[in-house]
Amino acid sequence: MNLIIRVVVCACLLLAFATQQLPQTPQQREPGAGTSQAAASPAPSPGPGGTSLPNADPFPSTYKPFPRRTTVIRNATIMTAAGPTIPNGSVLMRDGKIAAVGASVDAPADALVIDGTGKYVTPGLIDVHSHIGDYPAPGVDANSDGNEATSPVTANVWAEHSVWPQDPQIPRALAGGLTTMQILPGSANLIGGRSVVVKLVPSRTVQGMKFPGAKYGLKMACGENPKRVYQTRGPSTRMGNVAGYRAAWIQAEAYRRKWDAWNATHKGDAPTRDLGLETLAEVLRGNILVHNHCYRADEMAQMIDIAKEFGYKIRAFHHAVESYKIAELLKANDIGSAEWADWGGFKMEANDAVKANLAITEAFGARAMIHSDSALGAQRLNQEVAKAMYAGRAAGIPITEEQALRWLTINPAWALGLDDKIGSLEVGKNADVVLWSGNPFSVYSKAEKVWIDGAMLFDRTDSTQKWRTDFELGNVKENN
Amino acid sequence: MRSILLIYICLIAASPVLAQTIAITNAKVYPVSAPPITNGTVIIRDGVIVAVGDHVTVPAGTQTIDATGKIVTPGLINSLTEVGVVEIGQVRETNDASAKGTNNVAAAFRVWDGLNPASTVFAPTRQEGVTTVIVTPRGGLVSGQAAAIDLGVGHVADVMRRAPVAMIAQIRSASAAGTNARGELIGKLRTLLDDVKFYAAHRPDYDRAATRSLSAPNTELEALIPVLEGKLPLIIEADSMAEIDAALALVRDYKLQLIISGGAEAWMTADRLAVARVPVLAGAMNNIPENFSSLNQRQENAALLRRAGVKVALVGNGDGDENRFNARNIKYEAGNAVAYGMSYDDALRAVTLTPAELFGLSDRIGSLQAGREANLVVWSGDPFEFSTQVEHVFIRGREVKEPSRQDMLIERYKPKPVR
Numbered sequence: 001m002n003l004i005i006r007v008v009v010c011a012c013l014l015l016a017f018a019t020q021q022l023p024q025t026p027q028q029r030e031p032g033a034g035t036s037q038a039a040a041s042p043a044p045s046p047g048p049g050g051t052s053l054p055n056a057d058p059f060p061s062t063y064k065p066f067p068r069r070t071t072v073i074r075n076a077t078i079m080t081a082a083g084p085t086i087p088n089g090s091v092l093m094r095d096g097k098i099a100a101v102g103a104s105v106d107a108p109a110d111a112l113v114i115d116g117t118g119k120y121v122t123p124g125l126i127d128v129h130s131h132i133g134d135y136p137a138p139g140v141d142a143n144s145d146g147n148e149a150t151s152p153v154t155a156n157v158w159a160e161h162s163v164w165p166q167d168p169q170i171p172r173a174l175a176g177g178l179t180t181m182q183i184l185p186g187s188a189n190l191i192g193g194r195s196v197v198v199k200l201v202p203s204r205t206v207q208g209m210k211f212p213g214a215k216y217g218l219k220m221a222c223g224e225n226p227k228r229v230y231q232t233r234g235p236s237t238r239m240g241n242v243a244g245y246r247a248a249w250i251q252a253e254a255y256r257r258k259w260d261a262w263n264a265t266h267k268g269d270a271p272t273r274d275l276g277l278e279t280l281a282e283v284l285r286g287n288i289l290v291h292n293h294c295y296r297a298d299e300m301a302q303m304i305d306i307a308k309e310f311g312y313k314i315r316a317f318h319h320a321v322e323s324y325k326i327a328e329l330l331k332a333n334d335i336g337s338a339e340w341a342d343w344g345g346f347k348m349e350a351n352d353a354v355k356a357n358l359a360i361t362e363a364f365g366a367r368a369m370i371h372s373d374s375a376l377g378a379q380r381l382n383q384e385v386a387k388a389m390y391a392g393r394a395a396g397i398p399i400t401e402e403q404a405l406r407w408l409t410i411n412p413a414w415a416l417g418l419d420d421k422i423g424s425l426e427v428g429k430n431a432d433v434v435l436w437s438g439n440p441f442s443v444y445s446k447a448e449k450v451w452i453d454g455a456m457l458f459d460r461t462d463s464t465q466k467w468r469t470d471f472e473l474g475n476v477k478e479n480n
Numbered sequence: 481m482r483s484i485l486l487i488y489i490c491l492i493a494a495s496p497v498l499a500q501t502i503a504i505t506n507a508k509v510y511p512v513s514a515p516p517i518t519n520g521t522v523i524i525r526d527g528v529i530v531a532v533g534d535h536v537t538v539p540a541g542t543q544t545i546d547a548t549g550k551i552v553t554p555g556l557i558n559s560l561t562e563v564g565v566v567e568i569g570q571v572r573e574t575n576d577a578s579a580k581g582t583n584n585v586a587a588a589f590r591v592w593d594g595l596n597p598a599s600t601v602f603a604p605t606r607q608e609g610v611t612t613v614i615v616t617p618r619g620g621l622v623s624g625q626a627a628a629i630d631l632g633v634g635h636v637a638d639v640m641r642r643a644p645v646a647m648i649a650q651i652r653s654a655s656a657a658g659t660n661a662r663g664e665l666i667g668k669l670r671t672l673l674d675d676v677k678f679y680a681a682h683r684p685d686y687d688r689a690a691t692r693s694l695s696a697p698n699t700e701l702e703a704l705i706p707v708l709e710g711k712l713p714l715i716i717e718a719d720s721m722a723e724i725d726a727a728l729a730l731v732r733d734y735k736l737q738l739i740i741s742g743g744a745e746a747w748m749t750a751d752r753l754a755v756a757r758v759p760v761l762a763g764a765m766n767n768i769p770e771n772f773s774s775l776n777q778r779q780e781n782a783a784l785l786r787r788a789g790v791k792v793a794l795v796g797n798g799d800g801d802e803n804r805f806n807a808r809n810i811k812y813e814a815g816n817a818v819a820y821g822m823s824y825d826d827a828l829r830a831v832t833l834t835p836a837e838l839f840g841l842s843d844r845i846g847s848l849q850a851g852r853e854a855n856l857v858v859w860s861g862d863p864f865e866f867s868t869q870v871e872h873v874f875i876r877g878r879e880v881k882e883p884s885r886q887d888m889l890i891e892r893y894k895p896k897p898v899r
Binding site for chain 2: 345
C-alpha cells in the first residue's frame with residue numbers, strides 16, 4: 001500500500017522534473033527534493049514575477065529534515081558556545097531541536113544513547129564564505145560558475161542558480177563538521193550578486209538544501225579584484241571602484257522609492273522590474289545582508305562611509321586581513337569580521353596578514369569569525385581556529401577555547417542572521433551538532449558524527465552510510 | 481692600526497659561532513636517525529652537533545638551555561617551496577620561480593640565481609620550526625633546477641646549502657608543456673631525454689654543427705646530462721595513476737633517479753613505486769577530486785605509500801600557499817598525516833631525514849647526531865600540535881631570533897595594556 005503511494009508521488013515528480021529520476025541511493029532519497037507547490041501546479045496563470053515585492057521568494061526552500069530519532073550524547077565534554085564548557089555533560093536532541101544540555105540530562109527510554117567518553121561536542125560549524133557548488137570539483141571550465149565577470153555590477157545574479165548539488169566537496173565539508181554555509185558569488189565584481197545559505201545535506205536540487213527562512217546576502221568586493229578584472233573598461237582604480245558602488249546605490253534608491261510608492265497604492269501602471277536594482281533595494285530595506293570582501297583597513301573605513309551615505313548596513317567584512325588595524329571601528333559600527341587564520345601574501349592587499357588578526361579583533365570587542373573561501377579550509381575550520389587562538393595567546397592575548405569556539409559557530413550564525421536558530425547548543429535551537437573524536441583544537445581530532453536538525457548525516461565509524469555524490473560513482477573509488 | 485682593529489671586529493661579527501658551545505639539556509630528543517631519548521642532552525660546538533644522548537656530560541661553563549618538558553628535533557625541511565623566489569603571488573615583479581626557457585624546456589634555469597634572502601617569508605617560516613627549504617622552479621615541461629636553502633640571515637652565499645639538488649619536470653598538464661595531449665607530452669619528454677644522451681655522446685660534432693637537429697638548445701641539454709647519468713634527481717610532477725605509471729616507465733628506459741611530486745593517486749600504484757624504489761613528495765591535507773587527474777586524491781595517501789614501503793617526504797597540498805607564505809605549515813601537514821594513518825615517527829622523518837636523504841643533504845642535516853650541522857628546534861611540546869610554541873631555532877649552530885614583519889605589525893596594533 002505504502003509502496004503504491006510512493007510510486008504515485010514519484011510519478012508526479014517525474015512529470016515536474018523529467019531529468020530527475022528515482023533517487024539513486026537510500027541516502028539521496030532526501031525528504032525535501034523537488035520543486036515548490038506553486039511551480040508544480042499545472043494551471044497556467046500569470047505568476048508574481050511581473051512585480052517587485054519586498055521579501056519575494058521565487059525559489060523557495062523545499063528542505064525537510066532527514067529521518068531522525070531522539071538521541072542523547074552522554075559523558076562528553078560539551079562546548080556550547082553559549083557558556084562555560086561542561087566537562088562531563090550530555091546533550092539531548094529531540095524533534096530536531098536541542099531539548100536539553102547540561103551536566104545531567106534526563107532522556108526518554110527509547111532515546112539512542114551515544115557514549116561520548118573522551119570526546120567533545122560542539123554546535124555544527126558555520127562557514128560564511130564558501131564557493132562550494134558554484135566552483136565545484138572537478139574544477140573544469142564547464143563547471144566554473146562563481147563569477148559573472150561580464151559587468152562590474154551584477155546585483156541581478158543569484159549564487160543559487162550556479163550551485164551544483166552533486167559537488168563532491170559538499171559531503172567532504174560535512175565530514176569536517178560543517179552544517180551550514182553561505183555560498184557567495186566570486187569577487188570579480190564590485191557587486192557580485194545574491195548569496196544563498198544552505199545546509200550540507202544530500203539533495204538533487206539546490207532548493208532542497210536552502211536554509212528555510214534565511215535571509216539573502218549581497219556580495220560586494222573591494223580593492224584589487226574588480227579593478228584588475230575591469231582594467232580595460234573600468235573601474236581600473238580604487239577610486240573607480242568607489243564611484244561604481246555609489247552609482248549603483250543612487251540607482252537603487254530611486255528604484256526603491258518608485259516601487260515602495262507603487263506597492264503602497266497600486267495606482268497606475270507598475271514600474272518596470274529590474275532584477276539587479278530589486279536586490280539592491282532589498283538591501284536598502286534591510287531585507288538582505290551585505291557581505292563585503294575587503295582586505296585593507298582603509299578601504300573598510302571607506303565602505304562604512306558609503307553604507308552610511310546610502311543608509312544600509314554592512315553585516316560583515318570578509319577576507320578582512322587588516323581588521324586588526326581598525327577593530328574598534330568595526331565594533332563601533334557593529335560589523336562582523338570574517339577572517340582566515342593564516343592566509344596572506346598572495347597579493348598586495350593581503351600582504352599585512354598576521355596570525356593574531358582574529359585575536360586582536362576579538363580583544364577590541366568586535367565580532368570575529370573564521371571563514372574558509374576554500375573547500376579544503378571548510379573541512380577543518382576547527383584547525384584554522386586553533387592556529388588563530390594559539391597565535392593570539394603567543395601575542396599575549398589570552399583567547400579562551402570558549403571564545404575561539406564562537407569564531408566557528410555563534411558569530412558566523414549572527415553574520416547570517418541565524419543566531420536565533422543555530423550556532424550554539426541551547427534548548428530550542430536546531431540540533432546541528434558535532435561529536436569530535438577529541439579536543440577540536442587538536443590536529444589529531446576529527447568530526448566523528450554530525451547531526452543536522454537532529455538527523456545524523458555523517459558517521460565516520462559507519463562507511464556503509466557514506467554519502468557519495470552522483471559524480472563520484474564510477475569516478476572516485478568507494479574506499480576513498 | 482685602527483683599521484686593522486676594525487677588520488678584526490668585523491671578522492668576529494661575521495662568525496658568531498666561532499668557538500661557541502651550547503648545551504640543550506633535559507629534553508625529549510628526537511634524533512630521527514635513532515630512537516627518541518627521554519631525558520636527553522644535545523651539545524653544539526662551532527655550529528656542529530658534537531654530542532647527543534642521555535649520558536652526556538656538559539662541560540663546565542657551557543651556555544645551557546634547560547629544556548625540561550620540551551622537545552628537540554632536527555629543523556624541519558619543506559621539500560617543495562618557492563620561498564625567496566616568490567614574495568607576493570600576484571605581484572609579477574616579485575615572481576622568480578618560472579622561467580621562459582625554450583619551447584617549454586628550462587633545464588638550465590637555476591632558480592637560486594634569483595633568490596632573495598631578504599624575503600619577508602624567511603622569518604615567519606623559520607619561526608615555526610622550518611630551517612631548510614627546497615626552492616623549486618615551476619612551469620613548462622622541464623621547469624629548471626632546485627636548491628636547498630637554510631633559512632638563515634644574510635646574503636645568498638650565507639643561506640645556500642646545496643644546489644642543484646634536483647631537476648623539476650611535469651607531466652600532469654599537456655598544455656603547460658606546450659602540447660595538446662598527454663601522449664604527445666610524454667613523447668616530447670622522451671625525445672628530449674634521447675637528445676640529451678645523443679648530445680652527451682656527440683659534443684664535438686655538435687660544436688662543428690655536424691649533428692642532426694636536436695629538440696632543445698645545448699644549454700638545456702647540457703643541464704640535463706647529470707639527470708641522465710643518474711646523479712641529479714629528476715622530480716616529475718604527476719597525479720593520476722596513469723601519469724605515475726608513465727613516469728615509472730621512464731625509469732625502466734633511462735637511468736633516472738626519479739622522485740614523484742604531487743602523486744594524488746600514488747596510493748593506487750604504491751606497490752610499483754616501492755618496487756622501483758621511487759620516492760614521493762606527497763601531502764596529507766587534500767581529498768578533493770580537483771581535476772580528472774586527481775579524482776582519487778585522499779588524505780591517507782602518504783600513510784598508504786609508507787605502508788607499501790615507499791619513501792615519502794611530506795609537502796603541502798592544500799590551497800593556502802603552503803609553498804610560499806605558509807611554507808611554515810609543513811608541521812601541520814605532518815600532524816594531519818598522522819591523523820590519517822601515518823605513524824608519528826614516519827611523519828617526523830618525512831619532514832626531516834627523508835627529504836635530507838632525497839636531496840643529498842643527510843650527511844649534514846636532517847638528524848641529530850654527532851658531526852651533523854646544528855639545524856635544530858626546541859619546541860614547547862609536540863611539534864605537530866597547534867598548541868605548541870617554537871622556543872629556539874638554531875641554524876648552523878646559531879640561534880636565530882630575528883623578528884618577522886608580522887611580529888612588528890602585531891606589536892604595532894595589538895591592544896596595549898592599560899597603565
